[in-house]
Amino acid sequence: MTNLDASTMVLVLALGNLALCAVLTFFEHGPVRAPALAAWGLSKQVQAGAWTLLALGSAGVVPEPLALPGGYALLFAGVAIEAGASWEQAGREGWRRPTLLAGGLAILVFFVCYLIDEQGLRSLAASLLLGALYLNGAAALASGWRQASLLQRFLAILTAVLALVVAARGLSVLLLPGGWRWLSSELPRQLSSAALYVLMLANGFGVLLLARERATRELARLEVVDPLTDVPNRRGLFAALGPWMALARRPGLPTALVVLDLDQFKRVNDGYGHPAGDAVLRHVVELCKRQLRDSDMLGRLVGVEFAILLPRTKLEEAVLVAERIRAAIASSPVKSERAMIAMTASFGVTVIRPEDSTVTLFQRADDALRAAKEAGRNRVSQAAAAELEA
Numbered sequence: 001m002t003n004l005d006a007s008t009m010v011l012v013l014a015l016g017n018l019a020l021c022a023v024l025t026f027f028e029h030g031p032v033r034a035p036a037l038a039a040w041g042l043s044k045q046v047q048a049g050a051w052t053l054l055a056l057g058s059a060g061v062v063p064e065p066l067a068l069p070g071g072y073a074l075l076f077a078g079v080a081i082e083a084g085a086s087w088e089q090a091g092r093e094g095w096r097r098p099t100l101l102a103g104g105l106a107i108l109v110f111f112v113c114y115l116i117d118e119q120g121l122r123s124l125a126a127s128l129l130l131g132a133l134y135l136n137g138a139a140a141l142a143s144g145w146r147q148a149s150l151l152q153r154f155l156a157i158l159t160a161v162l163a164l165v166v167a168a169r170g171l172s173v174l175l176l177p178g179g180w181r182w183l184s185s186e187l188p189r190q191l192s193s194a195a196l197y198v199l200m201l202a203n204g205f206g207v208l209l210l211a212r213e214r215a216t217r218e219l220a221r222l223e224v225v226d227p228l229t230d231v232p233n234r235r236g237l238f239a240a241l242g243p244w245m246a247l248a249r250r251p252g253l254p255t256a257l258v259v260l261d262l263d264q265f266k267r268v269n270d271g272y273g274h275p276a277g278d279a280v281l282r283h284v285v286e287l288c289k290r291q292l293r294d295s296d297m298l299g300r301l302v303g304v305e306f307a308i309l310l311p312r313t314k315l316e317e318a319v320l321v322a323e324r325i326r327a328a329i330a331s332s333p334v335k336s337e338r339a340m341i342a343m344t345a346s347f348g349v350t351v352i353r354p355e356d357s358t359v360t361l362f363q364r365a366d367d368a369l370r371a372a373k374e375a376g377r378n379r380v381s382q383a384a385a386a387e388l389e390a
């Protein structure tokens, strides 16, 4: 078996991390860099510094009593910052601070072990602590496993395996100081160095690709979802409408459409400011959702106009649903910084007819909505019965 020289591996890790840092300096350079990615870039810089210091130590350029503790302290800090960035990326900011504290604690424990014994205990502590910090990083990558992409899962598993390999190095020093049969005590040491190298490579490419993957996903989501209220936008709503339009041509229970427009919303914006207006919109969406079934679909058409699709619902039932939502909005003012903002909404209700196109369907619902506005607002109006029978 080829003998991997440990100090060469440290040098390779130093050079590899430095190269990655150089690339990261130019990647998405500018003020709009995602915060998690900026933290990850910092973690790579710290790790590059760590490996460089360790490499200089093993080459005798920097005295070992300086290079070893300094290098490991930077390494623990770098891996902790990296895990913190992963928690942030996963939307679990609460885990970031404990992770960074764990990094600080690891540095402290390592120093104590180093002072007690520069060889065995120091080596054991370094491997176990580093393994634990990597395992934390793996847990961060694994959080939200169900929604995670294949790439994210792969990185999580890879990081976990590498954490175990690094920890095994420390355990082998403790349990098999002289090696076991053909297994020399040098082998786990070399294996863990190689594992760290693989981690550096896969992590370097993987995290950047993951950032790209997430950005692409988010863009695709924003094509069909309204970012303010997190409900489908016009495009998303119309896409969902297609199958129901087709079903309307077959006998069976109809699908109803309710359009809702908030009354005199301009006054809210003018009186309380745009952010308060946004808060009212989000509040109204929550109120609507509470009145709807899982199979119903609420979407934002434009501005302060929303549409609700009610599958398997007759006109009279849809009117009742609209009436319930109207009453809920009228009786739930929104608390803003300055005042309670009272709100009302007007509604137009109709059902999908076999001959409908989206244009005729929405025209009819909008006509009913206009009638509600003209009749004084804060009311529900349905498309004319005579028209419906036509």
Ligand SMILES: Nc1nc2c(ncn2[C@@H]2O[C@H](COP(=O)(O)OP(=O)(O)OP(=O)(O)O)[C@@H](O)[C@H]2O)c(=O)[nH]1
Pocket: 228, 261, 262, 263, 264, 265, 266, 267, 269, 273, 274, 275, 276, 277, 278, 281, 302, 303, 304, 373, 377
């Ligand atoms: N805060 C906020 N306001 C918005 C948003 N989208 C549209 N608006 C505002 O909502 C108002 C909608 O006005 P209109 O629907 O034309 O009229 P209105 O004042 O609601 O009066 P009626 O519909 O006649 O009852 C406009 O002032 C828009 O600027 C948004 O996302 N946030």
